[in-house]
Every structure is written in structure tokens, then in C-alpha cells.
Amino acid sequence: MSAVPLPTRVLAGIVVPDTVLITKALEYARKYCTLQVYNHVVRSWLFGFAISPSLYPNIDQELFSVSLILHDLGWDPSGELVSTDKRFEVDSAIAARSFLRSHAPDWDARKLQLVWDTIALHSSASLALHKEDEVAGACMGILADITGPERSIGGVLSREVYEEVVKEFPLLGIKEGIKDIFCGICKTKPETTYDNFVGDFGEKFLQGYSRVGKTAVDFMMAP
Numbered sequence: 576m577s578a579v580p581l582p583t584r585v586l587a588g589i590v591v592p593d594t595v596l597i598t599k600a601l602e603y604a605r606k607y608c609t610l611q612v613y614n615h616v617v618r619s620w621l622f623g624f625a626i627s628p629s630l631y632p633n634i635d636q637e638l639f640s641v642s643l644i645l646h647d648l649g650w651d652p653s654g655e656l657v658s659t660d661k662r663f664e665v666d667s668a669i670a671a672r673s674f675l676r677s678h679a680p681d682w683d684a685r686k687l688q689l690v691w692d693t694i695a696l697h698s699s700a701s702l703a704l705h706k707e708d709e710v711a712g713a714c715m716g717i718l719a720d721i722t723g724p725e726r727s728i729g730g731v732l733s734r735e736v737y738e739e740v741v742k743e744f745p746l747l748g749i750k751e752g753i754k755d756i757f758c759g760i761c762k763t764k765p766e767t768t769y770d771n772f773v774g775d776f777g778e779k780f781l782q783g784y785s786r787v788g789k790t791a792v793d794f795m796m797a798p
Contacts (some may be wrong), residue, residue, distance in 0.1 A: 581636055587743040588736065592636045599678050600644040607651040607670075611752045614744040615706045615720055619643050620741045626731050630715075631708035638686055639709045640691040643716060645671040650756050662767045664761060668694040684688025698772070700728065721750070754780065 581592040591597075605613050620643040627634060648656050650668030656670040658661075668691040675690060677684055693710045696703040703714035719727040726738040754776060761768050761777030761784050768774040769789040777784035787793075 587621055587740040589624050589740065591621065591624050592640055594637055596637060596679055596756045597644070600641045600674070603674055604644050604648070607648055607656055607754070608654065609650075609652055611749055612647055612650055614747055615749050616644055616647055618720045618740050618744050619646065619713075619717040621716075621744075622727075622732060622737075623768055625736050625740075626715050626719065626727070626729070627708075627712035629731065630729065631712045634708045634712055635686070635689075638690060639693075639713060640673065642671065642690050642709065643713050645674060645690075646694045646697050646713065646717060659764055660767065662771065663756075663773075664695045664698055670691075677705040704728070721753075734797040 581594055583590050584593040585591075586758075599773050601617070604616055607716065608616065620640060622779075623643050627639070646667055647663075648670035649661075649663035651657050652669075656666060658666050658669075671694055672687050672691050675687060689707060692706060693703075693713045696706060696710055697717050700718060703748050704711045715728045719732050719737075723734040724730075724734045730762055757768075757773045757776035758781045760773055761781050765774075765777065765784065766789075768777055769786050770791060774784075774786050778786065
């Protein structure tokens, strides 16, 4: 039996689902994200829906939406949702799962796990693109906001669509903002950055940061 179609609305020229849960997720993201980051997650959501229908027509659209909207809760500037010992992607996934346990009590363990995976893997394209359609499509939407349409995965996001979304949800210097966030993570919890790309920002921009003795090679080759 096919799923009941969700109500929709048009946002920046993109047709997206419009449910009470999605509205609550948007409100939650706005509470815990700066405007700069909020615009990023909304653009990522919109790009996900611009990209995914032709590639992944059978995604759970509400789950997909909530995952994209909540994917950067681990950047919460208040610190309420940020751990001292976990990668930001994991903090984001845990916060999103907690939100859903409160606001979507009918969601089963599999749906909650799929949201967790979608968010936790969103910055690891080499993994995410080989997971479920929701995980892969979300990764594509998020990366498209960083790379722009010409370098988007699959090249299926047009410049026209990109510009329409950015016009309504401006970039507000997001790349510089992300650089500052990553440098902050390298400073406050460097142990979460040694095995991933966030550490690249520490090495390039943060004086005193070092992965010497902390890499996979160091671990593997230790006597």
C-alpha cells in the first residue's frame, strides 16, 4: 500500500512537504542555530529536494526533511546540545533523536536510527552515498550548499535553482562561519578532530593545534 501523500508548500521555488513535525523541527533549529547556520540547514533541505526526486523517488520525505533541518545541532552556540567528547555530527544526531522522541513518539526504532545515521554520516560522502536513499540524498543536499551547483554530486543542481534558494536564504558568509566553528572545535575538543577533516582546519588556521602522534598511522605503528 502506498504512503499517504504529505501536504506540501513551495519555498524558494522548491516543493517541500509541510507537516506539523517539520514546522517544529524548523523552530527547533532556529532556536539552537545562528541565523547563518539556520539558513545553511534550510538551503540544504531545499537542495535535497531539488536533487533527490529524480535519484531517490521513494524516500521518506518527512524523515528526510527533519534530518536535513536538524543536521547541525552540534554547532549550537549556547553549548546546551554540545558534548565535550563527541564529534559534532554525533552531537547533532543525538540531539535530533532526542527531539524526535519528544515530538514524534510514534516513530519506531528503525526510523530513529535512520535519522541518526543520516545526520551522523552527512559529512562523510564516501560512506553516506552507499547507505539508504535518505542518507545519500541528504549528504548530496548538504554538500551542494557548500560546493555550489557546478561541483554538486551528480551535477543535477542547476545554477538557476541554486540562485533562487540563496536569494531567499542568503549565504551570510557561511564558509567563513564554518571555518570558525571548526577551529573552535579544534580548540575546545581536539580529540574529536584527529581522525577526520575538521582537524585540517586546526592545522591550517589554529596556532598550536597539532595531530602529531594522534593519527591513525601513529596508532597503528606504535610498538
